[in-house]
Amino acid sequence: MLKGIFKNIRPDVGIDLGTSNTLVYIKGKGIVVNEPSVVAINTRTDEVLAIGEDAKRMIGKTPGHIITSKPLVEGVISDFEVAEQMLKYFINKFIANKISVLSAKPRIVIGIPLDVTEVERKAVEDAALGAGAREVFLAEEPMLAAIGARLPVQESTGNMIVDIGGGTTQIAVISLSGIVAWKSLRIAGDTLNKNIIQYIRENFNLLVGDATAEKIKLSIGSVFAADQPVEMAVSGRDLINGLPKEIVITDSEIREAIARSVRTIVSNIKSTIESTPPELVADIYRRGIVLSGGGALLRGLDALVRQEARIPVAVIDDPLTCVVRGAGLVLEDLDNLKDVLLPSTH
Ligand SMILES: Nc1ncnc2c1ncn2[C@@H]1O[C@H](COP(=O)(O)OP(=O)(O)OP(=O)(O)O)[C@@H](O)[C@H]1O
Numbered sequence: 001m002l003k004g005i006f007k008n009i010r011p012d013v014g015i016d017l018g019t020s021n022t023l024v025y026i027k028g029k030g031i032v033v034n035e036p037s038v039v040a041i042n043t044r045t046d047e048v049l050a051i052g053e054d055a056k057r058m059i060g061k062t063p064g065h066i067i068t069s070k071p072l073v074e075g076v077i078s079d080f081e082v083a084e085q086m087l088k089y090f091i092n093k094f095i096a097n098k099i100s101v102l103s104a105k106p107r108i109v110i111g112i113p114l115d116v117t118e119v120e121r122k123a124v125e126d127a128a129l130g131a132g133a134r135e136v137f138l139a140e141e142p143m144l145a146a147i148g149a150r151l152p153v154q155e156s157t158g159n160m161i162v163d164i165g166g167g168t169t170q171i172a173v174i175s176l177s178g179i180v181a182w183k184s185l186r187i188a189g190d191t192l193n194k195n196i197i198q199y200i201r202e203n204f205n206l207l208v209g210d211a212t213a214e215k216i217k218l219s220i221g222s223v224f225a226a227d228q229p230v231e232m233a234v235s236g237r238d239l240i241n242g243l244p245k246e247i248v249i250t251d252s253e254i255r256e257a258i259a260r261s262v263r264t265i266v267s268n269i270k271s272t273i274e275s276t277p278p279e280l281v282a283d284i285y286r287r288g289i290v291l292s293g294g295g296a297l298l299r300g301l302d303a304l305v306r307q308e309a310r311i312p313v314a315v316i317d318d319p320l321t322c323v324v325r326g327a328g329l330v331l332e333d334l335d336n337l338k339d340v341l342l343p344s345t346h
């Protein structure tokens with residue numbers, strides 16, 4: 001009977017451990033954490049100073065003894081200890097102290113990218129265990145995104161999802177709870193920021209930071225020209241004399257800066273379709289492609305994919321939360337959806 005009680009109060013948790021953002025879903029409550037995957041550390045004392053939004057604000061502005069660490073690079077954990085601490089913080093913020101019995105440790109559903117090594121996959125599982133999980137269930141991120149988008153992943157029909165995050169673009173065709181055709185690229189939102197930094201350096205001799213590049217992308221980044229050209233003032237450091245300088249950059253220049261990366265993403269979507277069995281292509285043709293992840297919000301990207309692939313394309317509502325919502329749906333209906341889970345690495 002006790003077991004039954006614990007079952008009801010046990011806080012099951014879904015996690016999207018992303019390169020840019022980490023989200024936490026608690027069964028019965030919904031999304032409780034949605035913060036940047038950044039940790040600020042005092043290297044003199046090894047003390048964690050800030051995690052999430054507060055740490056992100058420090059990027060590029062810290063004195064020598066403070067570092068801001070992004071524990072994930074291109075979708076995979078690059079700094080295990082920091083990743084584990086970050087997860088522990090985000091999870092415990094909401095469920096620690098409330099129930100302090102051992103059996104109340106949560107079960108965790110957490111996404112991993114396609115195309116990760118066994119070691120990288122184990123790192124995610126171990127980080128979740130280290131953060132306090134009693135049991136960890138792994139699932140591919142595009143599978144969770146598709147579930148979050150309420151696609152019928154368990155049916156024998158072709159569902160195509162393209163999740164464009166900060167570190168990876170994951171393209172997947174799903175049928176019967178499995179991934180039939182896929183591609184995983186390390187070209188995504190962060191790449192676009194880098195493209196913008198490089199473009200400004202080469203064309204204006206101006207050095208700008210990541211946060212500025214991101215701001216430019218969000219405010220004037222696009223794939224097609226709008227009716228009215230837009231421009232934006234950007235300041236940084238002049239590479240020639242080292243002094244502060246301001247330039248004005250236009251939407252068409254930003255399009256040029258990111259064009260190659262955007263083309264690569266689109267051509268990989270096309271080639272994934274080419275490697276998909278014809279029956280499933282027919283389904284995709286009818287049902288369309290769903291875009292998720294923050295990168296899906298780049299203006300006009302959906303229209304470009306539609307034009308190039310000649311298939312209907314939709315951006316899922318609230319694309320940044322799609323994966324964690326999928327993890328939440330899996331938690332809420334674990335018995336029915338267990339066939340989408342991957343085997344544990346232990
Ligand atoms: N309006 C927007 N236009 C263009 N890009 C955007 C927009 N909003 C967010 N992004 C980009 O989306 C990316 C973050 O998306 P998301 O949170 O889905 O990634 P992530 O899950 O953390 O990363 P990954 O899945 O690659 O590990 C960032 O690169 C951000 O710049």
Ligand SMILES: [Mg+2]
Pocket residue numbers: 016018019141163165166293323
């Ligand atoms: Mg993601």
